Amino acid sequence: MADVALTAAPIDPRAVEALVARPGAGAIVTFLGVTRDHTDGRPIEWLEYEAFEAMAVPALRALVDGVAERWPGATAAIAHRTGRVDIGQASVVIAVSAAHRAAAFEACRWVIDTLKTTVPIWKKDVWAGGGASAWVAGSVMRSTPGPDGSGVAAE
């Protein structure tokens, strides 16, 4: 597995963690985004993820690079699902290693928070009982902010 991956297959969190393991790391923080069985009280059968791969892979790469720039010595890896994801499975796995836990927690939080606005991936709730579905309301896509806050505007 590469340190940035889009995959239609279930993600093994241990495999993502292995990508960031370093002798100098004193902490690995792993975040799993997991598909929930309801939205606003309405039961969900499964979620469907769609990615614009030609942009999503570079956008994920920018997050991995962003961790290395913002938290020197920290290393990140990200795997995100595409296609149907059943309830309780990980739709995204983010692992960050760092010398100390504070940086690992902070960087992992930054990756998932930023990913939600900078990576062209969409999810659709498929409701229980009949297959009706709706795209989940999201955030207008922007580029990954640089360490100084630049790069927010397009181009």
Place this chain on the structure above:
Amino acid sequence: MPSDEAAPPEAIVRVRLFAAYRDAAGASELTRALTDRTDAPLTVGSLWAGLIADHPGLAAVPPAAAVNAVLARFDHVLSAGDEVAFLPPVSGG
């Protein structure tokens, strides 16, 4: 916007639509002629306006746009062969 059916290949742009936009337009890929009736240069914004005219359902949510897989502004002037992706608000994670 005129039909692009008869336009030579070099005079078109390719359009990609994702998620809610794909559903609204009933297509994931379209082509459009590079010039409109006024012969003004085609921009991302004028391309989007033409798509909304053809598929009113597209107007429901505001897009981001990318030209050749790089985020672009709506005043970006398009060139022959460009691939323009319209991206509804993203919801990964």
